[in-house]
Amino acid sequence: MTTENLLAPIKSFLTCETPQAWLDEAAKKENLSILLIDHLICELKAAQSAMFFIRKYVVDKASGDALLAWLQPFETLIYKREGDWRSLATKNKLTKSVIPKANSPYGQSLIDKMVLLIKEELHHFYQVLEIMDEYGVEYRSITPCRYAKGMLKHVKTFEPDALIDKLIVGAYIEARSCERFAMLAPLVDKRLGDFYISLLRSEARHYQDYLTLAKEISGPEQSDKVDSRIAYFAEVESQLIISPDNDFKFHSGAPSF
Template identity: 65%
Template structure:
């Protein structure tokens, strides 16, 4: 397809960067004596995924838009938390928020390229779904979740 090479190139770079972040987090956790425990996706991510269309390329476009929202929220939350952390963690969070801002933009650019048309209506749809998810009560408080109960 006409977007395949660009999609693969950008996603490989993003995967490498995210994996690097994962290893950085693992090092920090080890240094601070925090045990790694896998966690399931929260209500936030599951709620967004439920809205994905079932046919291509619209399903891919939707997933990229969701990725953009998740990255944007990560950026926002890292910025809010960073000033309250120890200096090493604050610097790390600031570096992460810069990456998340780039990822957010990359996801939206890819989504629009793949769609081949204006995606603002679909972005608005996910913005409303996301607003409902983050403002409603959530029993499972995570980095991406709704209001803690």
């Protein structure tokens, strides 16, 4: 599949393109470090979000604890600044099978999709660390941008609507990431550009997996309701992307500085 064919459904799903002003800012060499650090954090947050879905909605405590142990070395590196990042290459393995609760209405589909997503996001996390090392970029704490929080504040508070909304938000985050990687690739050097292009296939699949789960969980009789929520979050997401933003991060809006 060509990059153009891969991106076609992404562009159809998103209701606006990344503003040129954001791309101009992202292309500046002085912004490379913030872009890489924020990308690194985004990969970890994506893995954490997927793990939240499994632990909250599907598995028993023992399986949930096994998942937490899987993620722990990656979180320790970021939040406690402990450990050697090179050792993470051997840590991205789930050592205990994850079994759905007997009474789970969501079942194996959510587990299968989210476990694969976690594995891929943690692999990308390690790859970003490799690139940061190559480019001499040191990790430092940064403030989160408004993007994810700006969508999550619109999530409903009752189930299963809350889960469906969160899955839709996940789809938009993955789709926007895919779009930005594709648009950034020609603006950076070949090493980084090739890396961004290599991420497109998995990011495109992640957004589709989130949408598939949202529709599976809601059921066919609720398809119009899900479509309505997708359209609602499309508008929320596009406003966060095109409206003025005084911050610069991977998912920030139109620069206003």
